[in-house]
Each structure stands twice: as structure tokens, then as C-alpha cells.
Amino acid sequence: MIQSLTDSDREHLQEALNRSGQKVTAQRETVFSVLLAERDHPTVDEVFNRAREAMPGLSLATVYNCLETFVSCGLVRQVNHERESTRYCPNLAPHAHFRDKETGRVHDIELPPEVIKSLRSILPPGFDSEVIEISFLGRAQGTDKNSN
Amino acid sequence: MIQSLTDSDREHLQEALNRSGQKVTAQRETVFSVLLAERDHPTVDEVFNRAREAMPGLSLATVYNCLETFVSCGLVRQVNHERESTRYCPNLAPHAHFRDKETGRVHDIELPPEVIKSLRSILPPGFDSEVIEISFLGRAQGTDKNSN
């Protein structure tokens, strides 16, 4: 079930695309709405299959293009675990990812500023880092479809 | 220039292979010695090219096999950055990886126990993690070939 974007989400999309000189299109709205509808870190194929329900003519190439556009706009993060297919996450708050070994589900883990600081503090002098990626692998019990 | 294994490294290899019911072979010794010689997180192809100097008949398939064997023995860690080729690291101490955007070089960053604890502490109840992967992306100044 694909709901369309709220006004506020549509503005968010428009603002980010405009900022980087790109246009709002029906395909981009659809793909973005898929990401916002279920925040379960879908793969490209999962996004493709969900988006096709609302827009049957949509091509896989376009899904790749839209997701790449969103990443380059800073609207969406790529999430990689080992060598599996790339997943996509619209959560812009600083967070880590927890991969449940049993279910394969990926959960967001909030990242408090003091933990980020403690991580930066382990860098030797001369090392300057813009991006820190943290991923946990393990088991999460009692996580139903509402836990992200 | 491929130096052969020290006695202590050879024992380390033998012990880990025996423990998991696998054999020490000339190919495994060669590949392992390549990983120990330059701790620069080489890709499979880099390992292959270096190892062929000491053992010209060695095949790429065998390099893949050896590295997989080492990983399953706990002798070596796989290191992934985004979707790039997998790299291999023989450093068994808990550490994070720092990827230099300019040079592409991957550096080990020591991970003190209290930082690991602070990371584990951000997991909500019910989340149990065996593996934590941390990777930094940024620039490292003044890192010559001696810095790992």
C-alpha cells in the first residue's frame, strides 16, 4: 500500500532537489514515498517492487537513478552490510545500524553526541574524519514490524 | 619482495588451521605471508599479484579460497568500505578502520575497551551484538608507508 507524500515531505524533497539543481518528477516522488512509507532499509529491488505498485511503468534503472540522486542531495543514506545489496535509509539523524542475523532486518540505533565524540577521540592527530559508519551484527529479540 | 614466515607466525597459522581441521599448505603459507608482510589491507587482486612473485603458479581461485579459510579460522578479518573490493586485515586486536579519501589507503585505529563499552551501551534492551564494525572516512595527513 503506497501512500503519497505529505505536504511537508514533498517540500523536503523539493527543497533538497532544488538546492542541487535537480527537478521534482513523478518517479522521484514515488520512490521517495516508498522510502518514507516503511523505514525498513529496503534494497533497490525492494524499492522497485514497492514503487511499481503505484507506478507500473517505472524502470529499475530509474530507481537506481532516483536513489543515487537522493544520496547526492543528502536526502537519503546508503547502508552497506558486508557484501550484501545496498540498502537505503531516509533517517537523517546520526545513527548506527543493527543487522539482525536471524531476520536480516536492519534497525536504526540512535547515536548520542557524546558517543560520537568518544569515537572521534580515538583518531590519532592528523586524522580528520567527515563520515563515521557504525554497524552492529547480532540478534534482536522482540522486534516486531514497528521497531525500526 | 616476499619474505617467508617467521617461526612464530608459522605456528600461529598452523595452530589456527589445525583447530578448524584444515591443513597447512604451501599456498596458504604464501598467502598468509603476503598479508603479514605489508599490513596495508590489500584486495584479493593485490594479494594475488604479490603472492605470485613468490609462487608463480598460484591461481586467483586459490587466493579466494585461502582468504576465506583464514577468515573462517579467525586468522584474518574482512574489511569492506562501501561497495569497493573486499580487503583483508591480519590485525586481530579490536580496531576500527580509517579510509583516506585522497590516497585510498586504509589505516588501523586502535579501539580502547571503554569506547567499545560506550558503543554497546547505546543498544536498546533486547539487542545483543557480537560484531561491531566501525569505519571512518576522511583525510589523514603525514601518513607515509610506515603508518598502518
Add this chain to the structure above:
DNA sequence: ATTGCGGATTAGACTCATTCTAACTGATTA
């Protein structure tokens, strides 16, 4: 010494997520 066994090695085929290419679409502008 020969044989049989089983793990290891090898070349090459195959997979498949991702990237690339080139044609087409459709909105906007001259």
C-alpha cells in the same frame, strides 16, 4: 612400492548487483 582416499588447487564458467549506453520522452524556452 602401489593404491586409494580426501582435502586442496586450478581454470574457466557463471552469477548478479551495479553501471553504462543510447534512444526516447516531455516539459520549457526561443
Add this chain to the structure above:
DNA sequence: TAATCAGTTAGAATGAGTCTAATCCGCAAT
């Protein structure tokens, strides 16, 4: 209207990694 140009599309190409099946080789039983 015609030109322009970003975006979309189908399908081809790429390439890291995996799989397959043949061969090799060290070791132990005869």
C-alpha cells in the same frame, strides 16, 4: 514551431565474487 535539455527507459556491459568439475598431492593401508 523548433530547439534544448534533464530525466527516463531497456538492454548491454562490467566485474567482484562464487561455483563446478577436473586434477593434484600427501598420507596411510595394504
